[in-house]
Amino acid sequence: MGYSLQEIANNIGGRVVRGEGDPSDISGVASIASAGPHDLVFIEDEKMLSAALQSKAAGIIAPESLAEELSKSPKQILFCAQPKLAFARAAKFVTEQRMQDQQLGVHPSAIVHQDAKIGLGASIGPHSVIHARAEIGARTRIASGVTIGVGVSIGKEGMIHANVSIYPGTRLGDRVIIHAGAVLGSDGFGYVRDNASGTYEKFPQIGRLEIHDDVEIGANSTIDRGALDATVIGRGTKLDNLVHIGHNVQVGENVVIAAQTGISGSCVIEDAAIIGGQVGLGDHVTIGTGVILGSKSGVLTGKIVRGKGEVYWGVPARPLKQHLKELAALSRLAKSQAEEK
């Protein structure tokens, strides 16, 4: 069971050129190396052209710039402006159709509170727990071993993977994907030191966490609720695995944060910022719209980093050019001192 390339193009756009016949059994996507006769592949330039043609793939997604080279292709071609993007959309189209065959409904071993609301076509996996007043949107899938706290609301068409823990009151938008083991809405790291005894007392962590539409959160990442107000993850933002987001952080739309990065409390990350892996931000940092922060960078408490498309790197983070100059200067200095000896 599959689709013709034209059916796929009808859904994702692009121009189809027929090759030998027009098989209607495309059921997957694959790398050029591993493609089988029911798979689509993609190329972005001439480099992989001949490998793609020699592969077993049923069809190739390619840029219009290769129209001439592909004019005599024995394979059917889908021409698109952004072939990799079209490939991603084709994969989604094919996969989604397949998912409709999956088992739906509430597994008998799931514990669903009588005051929880489960949307139409939603599924709750084995041993998951849905607490009172939680709301699960239409067609959202909850895997196994998941805990959804009191009053949590999740939009439609979401996917919550195994063993995720969502604290009470957290709100997730539509089409949100949460990978296994992630923790959403945990208490922030806030204490008040009792000057008399030197002990720490817990500052209230009773705010909430809002995750907007189309966000994806990586495995075992943790996002704290606000202390008194809200932590917010904006629409379309993507977090990798093992990322930490502290209390009261405001992350904008279409932000990308790579693995193991930590964002301390009350930071503001504006739209379209790109943050590498293992980056650390101190409290109350602002990262401006479209800023690019290199991996392992560190930004000191309270700093503001701005510049759309500007790249910052290092600890403390500075403009890439300056960072590279300093690295080169240090290397020269060490060499010249070694020669003097």
Next chain:
Amino acid sequence: MGYSLQEIANNIGGRVVRGEGDPSDISGVASIASAGPHDLVFIEDEKMLSAALQSKAAGIIAPESLAEELSKSPKQILFCAQPKLAFARAAKFVTEQRMQDQQLGVHPSAIVHQDAKIGLGASIGPHSVIHARAEIGARTRIASGVTIGVGVSIGKEGMIHANVSIYPGTRLGDRVIIHAGAVLGSDGFGYVRDNASGTYEKFPQIGRLEIHDDVEIGANSTIDRGALDATVIGRGTKLDNLVHIGHNVQVGENVVIAAQTGISGSCVIEDAAIIGGQVGLGDHVTIGTGVILGSKSGVLTGKIVRGKGEVYWGVPARPLKQHLKELAALSRLAKSQAEEK
């Protein structure tokens, strides 16, 4: 249902000054921006004074130094030496009362071994598993999806959040809070290389983990058991999310460790140390009483870092002043070399 400010003061201390009436319906705490008519707020100085007075809050916790400015306040005031601390305690008082209304007891879907002991007023959430000879103290709450291993003992009034995993034999004191997804008592990272084959064989990881009273552990943090003896987390210590503590580590009392920091095997961290986020300590490091380690610092294997209140920063960590001088020197060097060209 709530409390009068005087009832709260009776529990947490401080001097109440009545404003317009004395409502007995304070049921929460909030930020000044979001406070409703049943909420308490706090101020520490003049800066937020007028905002607090204009807020909808039922009352304000304030320092005595503002007594004059607040003498004509239309709102009731609770004067305290440390307003933020009083606010934290007020929040705890109000919340604890509310928690007493929560469902108690063992959920029917929980698996509790017949040889486990469950204390008076303790609760075990859905799908949690309590293995043989485990002991859960009075009024301790275990959320859902939690695994408590064979022979684990947990003190009274603790809170174990969803999907926490506790390995056999681990001991937790009273009033310990463990956030979702944390792993306690896992095997340490210890192997012996077989010189003949180049393969690694597991060194026994059969020690235990002791977590003392009033400790809080963040979401998805991991603390390994001792290899042969014990890993210990001292009383009142607080760990943020995604922190790693290796085998045989000894952490003292009232230590604070921020997110994503990693402490290698056999380190000693003495009382009241403050360790920033993403810090890394090599094996067998000692961090002295009251030392402050800046975020992203690294300390090499075997080093001893001492000085109460002294700040260390960088990789390898050095006194803050020296670290700043080196950063400035490098910046100047790079500039001067650029000018020479």
Next chain:
Amino acid sequence: MGYSLQEIANNIGGRVVRGEGDPSDISGVASIASAGPHDLVFIEDEKMLSAALQSKAAGIIAPESLAEELSKSPKQILFCAQPKLAFARAAKFVTEQRMQDQQLGVHPSAIVHQDAKIGLGASIGPHSVIHARAEIGARTRIASGVTIGVGVSIGKEGMIHANVSIYPGTRLGDRVIIHAGAVLGSDGFGYVRDNASGTYEKFPQIGRLEIHDDVEIGANSTIDRGALDATVIGRGTKLDNLVHIGHNVQVGENVVIAAQTGISGSCVIEDAAIIGGQVGLGDHVTIGTGVILGSKSGVLTGKIVRGKGEVYWGVPARPLKQHLKELAALSRLAKSQAEEK
């Protein structure tokens, strides 16, 4: 119930010298400080010799080089070429025997799909979920709260600890140990930016994850599946806690990776490499056979680091000698500038 030292030697090798009698009740291993009369201890040199002799231990594992010093020992001795390795093997022998007494089989609260295959002598803990077409090898133990996805295959004699999540299609070899909370086979961090809207669309993450024989994975670590092809963790490799491995990464055999290290997509790590804690590798990095990367090092995207036994350190990682020279040069520079003032 225990073993004589000779019975243990028969299994792990070495030469036994009798002391006072030959007790046949050795049932554990311990540190010298905590050893009881049924425990074995080990020494590697003269340093701990007298402490070991004065301990309560039933026997001592020691190197042949101490044969003379131990000739009059009142305790029985097991002489071996690598005493620590022998100690590890003795611990394993004693422990494994004990484990055979543990409860086997499928716990009644586990959900095992009718199309899953459970091997002879395997055990499935409470509230674990085994999805369709999964295969669990002989004598493999699955703890509680574990999710094993559709079509996952796990070899024999493995140990999967509590709350582990394994995504569909992942393959694990024999004798694999996965610690609590780890996530295997999650989606990689791959998106395609739609240039028109600035939004990110998910690139297909439909490859698989293969973990070969004798691998151990630490608590709360995350390993992503390949995007289109496979992520591979080679035989005998050991990962510590909170490690992140991105999509398409190829890790060789007998590699050691310490806690909180992150390996970005498509990296290649060759056999016997040793990687410290909190290291970060950019995309498409190659770490050659036997390379040693110091803790907190960073390697830039696309770089190749080679040299068996060579130590690299710093960000960006450079040969240790050069790194130390640069640190020293910077320190001298800062001092000389301070003196000039």
